[in-house]
Amino acid sequence: MHKNTFLICLIMLVFGFTKPIIAQQLDTELKDLIKKGLEKSHFINIYNLDKEQSKVDQKLAKAVFLPKITFGASFTRLDDDITFDDDTQNLLLSTQKLLIKEAIGIPFNDAFPTNIPLTEIPNLQDKNILKSYVDLDWVLFSGLKAYNALKASKHKEASLSYVTTVEKDKIALKIIETYDKLALVYASKKVLETSKKYLNEQEFFVKKAIKNGLAIPISRKKIELAQQQLIAKELEYNHNKSLLIELLHQLTGKSRTHLLMLHPKIQLFSTEKIDSKKRNEIKALEEAEKATLYKAKMENSNFIPKIALKGHYEFIDDDLSLFDPKWYVGIGVKWNAFDGLNSSLKSKKTKLEKKKYSEKIREANEMIALSIINAELTYKSALQNSKIIKKEIDLSLENYTLINKQYKNNLTTLNDVLDALNDLEKANFKLQQSYFKERRAYTNLLHARGVLKY
Numbered sequence: 102m103h104k105n106t107f108l109i110c111l112i113m114l115v116f117g118f119t120k121p122i123i124a125q126q127l128d129t130e131l132k133d134l135i136k137k138g139l140e141k142s143h144f145i146n147i148y149n150l151d152k153e154q155s156k157v158d159q160k161l162a163k164a165v166f167l168p169k170i171t172f173g174a175s176f177t178r179l180d181d182d183i184t185f186d187d188d189t190q191n192l193l194l195s196t197q198k199l200l201i202k203e204a205i206g207i208p209f210n211d212a213f214p215t216n217i218p219l220t221e222i223p224n225l226q227d228k229n230i231l232k233s234y235v236d237l238d239w240v241l242f243s244g245l246k247a248y249n250a251l252k253a254s255k256h257k258e259a260s261l262s263y264v265t266t267v268e269k270d271k272i273a274l275k276i277i278e279t280y281d282k283l284a285l286v287y288a289s290k291k292v293l294e295t296s297k298k299y300l301n302e303q304e305f306f307v308k309k310a311i312k313n314g315l316a317i318p319i320s321r322k323k324i325e326l327a328q329q330q331l332i333a334k335e336l337e338y339n340h341n342k343s344l345l346i347e348l349l350h351q352l353t354g355k356s357r358t359h360l361l362m363l364h365p366k367i368q369l370f371s372t373e374k375i376d377s378k379k380r381n382e383i384k385a386l387e388e389a390e391k392a393t394l395y396k397a398k399m400e401n402s403n404f405i406p407k408i409a410l411k412g413h414y415e416f417i418d419d420d421l422s423l424f425d426p427k428w429y430v431g432i433g434v435k436w437n438a439f440d441g442l443n444s445s446l447k448s449k450k451t452k453l454e455k456k457k458y459s460e461k462i463r464e465a466n467e468m469i470a471l472s473i474i475n476a477e478l479t480y481k482s483a484l485q486n487s488k489i490i491k492k493e494i495d496l497s498l499e500n501y502t503l504i505n506k507q508y509k510n511n512l513t514t515l516n517d518v519l520d521a522l523n524d525l526e527k528a529n530f531k532l533q534q535s536y537f538k539e540r541r542a543y544t545n546l547l548h549a550r551g552v553l554k555y
Contacts, residue, residue, distance in 0.1 A: 127555060130363055131280050135273045135555045137353040142272055148265040155258035162251035168239040168410075179228035183422070190222050226422035237412035241432075244405030245398070253395035260388035266381040270548060273555045276352050277544055281537055283345045284365035286338060288533045293335055295526045299519045300328050306516060367536045370543050377473065378551040382465050390458035397451040403444040406436040469549065476546035483539035490532045497525040 127135070139145060185193070197220065198213045207214070240247075304324045311318060346360045414428040415421060437444075501521040507513040547553040 127277070128365075128368060130365070131277065132555065134280065134349065134353045134355065135276050137355055138272050138276050139269055141352070141354040142268070144268050145265055145272070148261055148268060152258050152261045152265070155254050155261060158254040159251055159258070162247045162254060165240050165243055165247040168237055171236045171238070172234070173236065174233045175230075176232075177230040179226070179230070182224040182228045183226040184224050185222060193222050194219060223423065225424070227420055230420045231417055232420065233416040235414050235416070237410070237430075239410040239412075240407065241410055242406075242408040243402075244407045245402040246405075246407075249395045249399035249402055253392045253399060256388045256392035256395065260385045260392060263381040263385035263388060267385065270381070270553060272352070273553070274544065274548060276349070277555075278541065279345055279348050279352065280365050281367060281540055283342070283349070283363070284367045285533060285537045286341050286345060287365065288367065288530060289338060292526055292530045293331065293338060296331055296334075296523065299523050300324060300331060302519055303516060304328075306514070367533060367540060369536060369540055370547075375546065375550050375552060380465070380469055380551040383462060383469070386458055386462045386465060390455055390462065393451050393455040393458060397448045397455065400444050400448040400451060403437055403440065406434050408432065408434055472549040473546070476542060476549040480539070480542035480546050483535065483542045487532065487535040487539055490528065490535050494525065494528045494532060497521070497528045501525050 184190070199209070201217060201219075202209065202211070202213060304321070307321050307324055311321060346357055349355065349360050350357050410430070410432050412428075412430040413426075415425070418427050421427070501518070501524075504513055504517050504521045508518045544553065
């Protein structure tokens with residue numbers, strides 16, 4: 102009775118861990134690992150910084166229309182004052198005398214009074230020049246260059262956003278796969294435990310048989326060899342477990358202690374109709390294509406006239422020359438009629454880049470269509486394989502039930518019962534492996550159709 106109870110408990114343990122859990126979404130622990138992995142990813146952080154740069158480029162394009170105000174000051178010393186020549190100075194002094202005589206009523210031909218001072222003729226420019234000023238430069242129309250630059254930056258930012266999502270998908274897929282592998286390794290532990298119990302039972306009966314002269318010593322050596330092989334498998338289990346824990350640690354940044362406390366199980370997604378959505382890879386290429394289009398327009402806009410306003414104001418007027426204004430304001434037009442084909446060649450090069458993106462989009466669509474077909478076929482194959490293994494389990498269970506009945510009626514040995522149970526255990530683990538492949542295939546199908554959620 103005790104032996105039968107032990108076997109019944111053992112068979113319940115077998116079916117307990119092989120039953121799949123149908124889930125429509127990832128479990129909480131796996132979601133948390135993916136979240137940590139995305140936060141830790143250096144690639145994603147770099148892409149986010151690239152997006153921030155694109156936003157700055159957009160602000161730079163808008164800032165073209167903001168007025169630029171510049172304050173400045175300078176001091177210059179010339180070798181000498183700049184003055185009128187002697188003839189011009191004499192002419193100006195004579196004219197001054199005539200005006201004074203006319204003002205005080207002295208006849209034109211009379212001599213100029215010596216007691217009336219004359220004003221000195223000012224220098225055209227003093228040799229010491231001190232200036233303090235403010236300049237205003239204000240672009241009123243950039244010839245659509247700033248507008249096209251703004252649109253190009255926006256599409257570049259959108260492209261980088263989709264590229265970031267593509268990278269996130271890759272990281273999520275890697276973490277899901279590693280997590281599932283860890284679940285499969287933990288499932289294999291139960292097989293090892295059952296095999297160990299099986300070998301201990303075998304060893305007990307072989308020793309008893311040898312003692313009673315019913316077996317030879319070589320049987321014990323076979324048991325010892327099997328036990329050594331089991332030790333090697335346990336070492337392999339520990340190696341695989343440590344390796345997967347280390348990989349999850351690197352991917353997510355989670356502590357090894359925390360990861361060792363996880364108890365992942367292979368969970369199947371609920372199968373439902375999957376509608377395909379445009380992949381982020383395609384969206385990224387399309388946005389990059391639009392960015393190159395506006396970049397080409399920006400380069401062509403070099404031939405459109407630009408309009409700008411210019412202003413200047415002098416704070417210090419003492420050292421200004423006779424020809425220097427105190428302030429001025431003006432509006433000007435700049436029209437680049439011919440730049441040596443530089444802009445047109447750059448635009449042509451950018452248009453060729455746009456064509457390259459068009460080719461990449463067509464290639465990506467073809468590859469995605471192929472990946473969807475491959476994922477569907479792989480998933481169907483995994484489902485069929487699971488069905489076959491379930492049949493194997495049914496057969497192993499029937500065989501175990503039959504042998505167990507024979508054992509109860511003393512028609513066979515306990516070794517035969519344990520052999521049948523071991524076969525059942527291995528068949529259940531094969532089903533776990535098949536569920537692992539099924540889950541991998543379905544995850545890849547979700548990703549291929551662009552509907553993977555995490």
